[in-house]
Amino acid sequence: MxxxxxxxxxxxxxxxxxxxxxxxxxxxxxxxxxxxxxxxxxxxxxxxxxxxxxxxxxxxxxxxxxxxxxxxxxxxxxxxxxxxxxxxAPTCTTKDVAISAARQDGPPYTHIVLTAKNTSGHSCTIKGFPKVQFLESHKEDVPAVAKSKPAAPVVLEAGAPAYALVKLSDGGVDEETEPVSAFSVWLEGGDGMAAVKAPGSGGIAVDPAVWATGYWTPELRNGADDF
CATH class of the missing domain: 1.20.5 (Single alpha-helices involved in coiled-coils or other helix-helix interfaces)
Structure with a gap:
């Protein structure tokens, strides 16, 4: 126990x-x-x-x-x-550019080249086409050809040129033309008129029935392409 x-x-x-x-x-x-x-x-x-x-x-x-x-x-x-x-840039006036005329190369001499050189010392925009009057008996401006119109405004730097071709005639022997030794040019949108001497010692022969002008362009064009 x-x-x-x-x-x-x-x-x-x-x-x-x-x-x-x-x-x-x-x-x-x-x-x-x-x-x-x-x-x-x-x-x-x-x-x-x-x-x-x-x-x-x-x-x-x-x-x-x-x-x-x-x-x-x-x-x-x-x-x-x-x-x-x-x-x-401001619009070019006749005071901003020096306008001269020269024959376009190659006979017959049916075209002249207008050159507008910027002499203003500043940039300017040259607009449209030159307003040309060749004859006292025909006060209307030479009509423009739309085909030559550039795609953009032409702005001229100081010293830069612009060109416009002007058709004078068809170059025919029996064509009714009138002699021109000097003519007037106005710029679109610009004040004043420029008196331009016709190229050559005998001047130029123009036909009011067929004359035409191209637009201002920054490059020299072929007249046959525009007219």
Whole structure:
């Protein structure tokens, strides 16, 4: 009997020790989990604050880039405006250019070339075609040929020339022509008249029935292509 009771006492003590150890281990895990919780929650605001700071910096950089791009666009617009201003040079007048006449090469001499050289010292736009009057008996301007009209306005830099071909006649032997030693030229949109000497010692012969003029162009053209 004594032996049995002794064993029971030993078993009870052992069980109590095991339970105590188990409770101690559980208590340590709970404490670790609780202490870890506050540490994680406290680090979250710091991470959020860092993220907010980075976003703000990105927004500022983007705004600065957009502002720079806007200024660049304005610069490009200013440049194109400057080009437009150059293209809209003032209209050439007879005071801005020196107008001369020469025969076009090759017989029969049915055309002359008018040259208007810019002597003003600044750019100007020579418009349309020359208003030519050959005869006192025919006060109307020589009509223009639309085929020779340039695609863009002709802007003459200082010292630059423009050309216009003028058809005088068909070159026929029996054609009714009249002699001209000098004639008058007006510029479209410009004030004043220029008196131009006809080329050659004997002047030129014109036929009012067929005469015509080309538009001012920056290059010398072939009369056969325009008339």
């Amino acid at each position: 004594r032996t049995s009771r002794h064993r029971s006492t030993l078993l009870a003590a052992a069980t109590t020790a095991v339970l105590a150890l188990a409770l101690t281990a559980c208590g340590g895990d709970d404490g670790g989990t609780k202490s870890a919780g506050p540490a994680d929650s406290s680090s979250a605001p710091a991470a959020a604050a860092a993220g907010s700071s980075q976003d703000t910096g990105t927004t500022k950089d983007t705004a600065a880039a957009q502002t720079t791009g806007s200024n660049t666009g304005t610069g490009t617009a200013d440049k194109s405006t400057g080009d437009g201003a150059a293209a809209s």
